[in-house]
Amino acid sequence: MYELKEKEMIFVFTGPNGAGRRTVAEMSGSTLGIKQVISYTTRPPRANEVDGQDYHFLNPAQFFQAQQSGEFLEITEIDGNLYGIKHSDIEKKFQQQKGSLYLILNSHGAQHLKDAYGEHVVRIFIYADRNLVAKRLHDSGFSEEEIARQLSHYDEEMAYRSKCEHAFENIDLAHTVFDLTKALDSYLQRNLLELD
Ligand SMILES: Nc1ncnc2c1ncn2[C@@H]1O[C@H](COP(=O)(O)OP(=O)(O)OP(=O)(O)O)[C@@H](O)[C@H]1O
Numbered sequence: 001m002y003e004l005k006e007k008e009m010i011f012v013f014t015g016p017n018g019a020g021r022r023t024v025a026e027m028s029g030s031t032l033g034i035k036q037v038i039s040y041t042t043r044p045p046r047a048n049e050v051d052g053q054d055y056h057f058l059n060p061a062q063f064f065q066a067q068q069s070g071e072f073l074e075i076t077e078i079d080g081n082l083y084g085i086k087h088s089d090i091e092k093k094f095q096q097q098k099g100s101l102y103l104i105l106n107s108h109g110a111q112h113l114k115d116a117y118g119e120h121v122v123r124i125f126i127y128a129d130r131n132l133v134a135k136r137l138h139d140s141g142f143s144e145e146e147i148a149r150q151l152s153h154y155d156e157e158m159a160y161r162s163k164c165e166h167a168f169e170n171i172d173l174a175h176t177v178f179d180l181t182k183a184l185d186s187y188l189q190r191n192l193l194e195l196d
Pocket residue numbers: 016017018019020021022023024136137139140170171172173174176
């Protein structure tokens with residue numbers, strides 16, 4: 001496992017699918033210069049997804065081989081698909097980008113990272129009510145069947161909110177990004193000050 005340096009921080013975005021985690025993480029991340037570590041998955045790519053950008057898409061044999069070689073820091077299975085993050089990608093990202101990185105994970109992954117890296121991990125819970133999430137998924141072009149599948153995890157993911165260091169209800173996008181950027185920046189500033 002990569003050993004984090006004293007000031008290195010991992011921001012984990014979690015919350016229900018479709019609440020806007022990716023959107024707000026990318027917006028605040030680009031303002032603050034924080035980059036994402038991309039997961040690996042056996043889920044087939046969706047129409048608009050790009051390999052290496054949204055996920056690294058692997059077939060089950062490739063995933064299993066990487067798993068057997070001990071390459072994954074964390075693995076989870078969701079509705080028959082495997083997802084994981086590699087130790088080496090965390091290490092590489094910290095080499096390229098000093099100080100901090102972010103991940104977008106379900107609650108299982110968020111808890112795993114917290115258990116592994118303790119104080120270095122800040123969990124950011126992004127949520128919206130079920131109807132709003134359903135509307136956003138619908139507007140994104142998902143089929144009714146796929147929306148129902150994603151919403152079947154809604155309650156379980158929402159129950160993780162109280163464990164997270166921060167929670168933002170994502171109704172108005174500009175508002176959420178403003179509040180989130182302020183919260184992330186406070187960790188980065190604190191680390192800069194502590195270095196003085
Ligand atoms: N505050 C907002 N108001 C309106 N639409 C939003 C808002 N935040 C995000 N969206 C839209 O909602 C949809 C889902 O957002 P996003 O993909 O970021 O969610 P997510 O939680 O990362 O889910 P997933 O893991 O399924 O991608 C996108 O079409 C995005 O543009």
